[in-house]
Amino acid sequence: MTKKALITGVTGQDGSYLAEFLLEKGYEVHGIKRRASLFNTQRVDHIYEDPHQNKARFKLHYGDLSDSSNLTRILSEVQPDEVYNLGAQSHVAVSFEAPEYTADVDAMGALRLLEAIRFLKMEKKTRFYQASTSELYGLVQEIPQTETTPFHPRSPYAVAKMYAYWITVNYRESYGMYACNGILFNHESPRRGETFVTRKITRGLANIAMGLEKCLYMGNIDSLRDWGHAKDYVRMQWMMLQQDTAEDFVIATGVQYSVREFITWSAAELGITLEFTGTGVDEVATVAAIKGDKAPALKVGDVVMRIDPRYFRPAEVETLLGNPAKAKEKLGWTPEITAQEMCAEMVAEDLKSARRTALLNAHGLSVPVSLEG
Ligand code: NDP
Numbered sequence: 001m002t003k004k005a006l007i008t009g010v011t012g013q014d015g016s017y018l019a020e021f022l023l024e025k026g027y028e029v030h031g032i033k034r035r036a037s038l039f040n041t042q043r044v045d046h047i048y049e050d051p052h053q054n055k056a057r058f059k060l061h062y063g064d065l066s067d068s069s070n071l072t073r074i075l076s077e078v079q080p081d082e083v084y085n086l087g088a089q090s091h092v093a094v095s096f097e098a099p100e101y102t103a104d105v106d107a108m109g110a111l112r113l114l115e116a117i118r119f120l121k122m123e124k125k126t127r128f129y130q131a132s133t134s135e136l137y138g139l140v141q142e143i144p145q146t147e148t149t150p151f152h153p154r155s156p157y158a159v160a161k162m163y164a165y166w167i168t169v170n171y172r173e174s175y176g177m178y179a180c181n182g183i184l185f186n187h188e189s190p191r192r193g194e195t196f197v198t199r200k201i202t203r204g205l206a207n208i209a210m211g212l213e214k215c216l217y218m219g220n221i222d223s224l225r226d227w228g229h230a231k232d233y234v235r236m237q238w239m240m241l242q243q244d245t246a247e248d249f250v251i252a253t254g255v256q257y258s259v260r261e262f263i264t265w266s267a268a269e270l271g272i273t274l275e276f277t278g279t280g281v282d283e284v285a286t287v288a289a290i291k292g293d294k295a296p297a298l299k300v301g302d303v304v305m306r307i308d309p310r311y312f313r314p315a316e317v318e319t320l321l322g323n324p325a326k327a328k329e330k331l332g333w334t335p336e337i338t339a340q341e342m343c344a345e346m347v348a349e350d351l352k353s354a355r356r357t358a359l360l361n362a363h364g365l366s367v368p369v370s371l372e373g
Pocket residue numbers: 008009010011012013014015032033034036040063064065066085086087088089090091105131132133134183184185186187188193
């Protein structure tokens with residue numbers, strides 16, 4: 001029998017990699033996409049199959065985590081063996097601007113799915129994965145963080161995700177559901193949203209190298225993160241649903257770097273050596289040397305990064321470092337792609353795209369570049 005999976009957030013970074021992974025494993029994959037005024041399926045267009053063909057194994061449904069009736073109907077129609085709840089307002093800084101919406105989607109959305117599974121009496125059939133997060137640790141109580149480290153969330157996003165974490169545990173304990181949390185540390189890829197810090201840096205520097213932008217404006221570059229590759233992390237999401245009993249796992253690399261280091265690596269991928277001078281809001285990064293021809297628009301002495309306090313958060317998570325020992329020991333999982341390899345892949349993809357835009361511009365086909373975020 002072909003297994004069926006339902007993915008919320010299928011149009012996002014993780015959703016797209018997970019859909020590819022499950023299709024390769026032979027699953028029939030159903031995804032929930034939101035109605036938008038423009039196409040929002042770019043990350044999954046390459047696996048889209050014409051629904052007019054009987055054999056299509058990848059199917060999209062309109063829906064929203066704020067709409068219980070819609071979620072209940074989709075669950076009832078699809079009858080999935082596995083539900084991956086990846087949908088969320090996932091931007092920490094934005095959650096300070098839209099806290100109520102974030103709570104509705106990120107906290108109540110998880111409850112709506114769990115309750116729909118129970119209402120439909122699918123709790124013995126359907127396994128549930130909740131996309132939990134290292135942001136739960138917030139003001140960290142222990143280094144490195146494990147499955148037993150106490151939580152201290154530091155944003156409306158993290159507080160909402162804390163509700164989702166506990167309601168998942170609660171449905172497991174109350175109704176015997178196979179429901180589990182993956183406590184995932186930051187994971188990135190060329191498909192990462194453009195306003196998260198890694199992608200903002202790789203895309204911004206690639207654009208600057210090609211003369212499409214002048215300068216990167218950053219927030220707290222002293223922030224420390226444990227960055228992995230999304231491809232490695234979606235494999236683990238699936239593994240967590242294949243065990244005999246449901247358990248929660250930390251997924252991390254166990255290595256930590258600063259945002260400043262990520263900027264330095266990204267610049268190095270473009271042949272640029274940066275010099276950081278000044279402190280606090282006056283810190284800048286200047287081009288100290290250039291090798292090769294990847295950054296034709298730059299010269300030594302150009303300032304390519306400044307600090308803009310607009311990107312500081314009302315409460316910051318200064319440091320995160322995970323200990324994935326349980327995942328290694330119980331599931332045999334180890335990440336395969338290092339943060340530096342991932343950075344190189346992201347810069348290469350963003351440089352390709354910047355070159356394409358620069359080429360079009362050179363031929364008079366002016367293409368605006370989005371700079372907000
Ligand atoms: P993305 O922001 O790339 O994707 C989020 C997805 O959720 C998108 O498909 C988005 O749709 C969808 N979505 C947003 N709001 C709603 C809504 N109201 N109803 C239904 N769907 C909605 O996130 P990632 O792929 O990076 O992350 C996946 C999940 O994992 C998220 O829950 C995130 O909070 C969590 N997480 C992520 C980590 C990371 O480092 N990436 C680490 C730990 C946890 P649209 O495309 O239309 O915007």
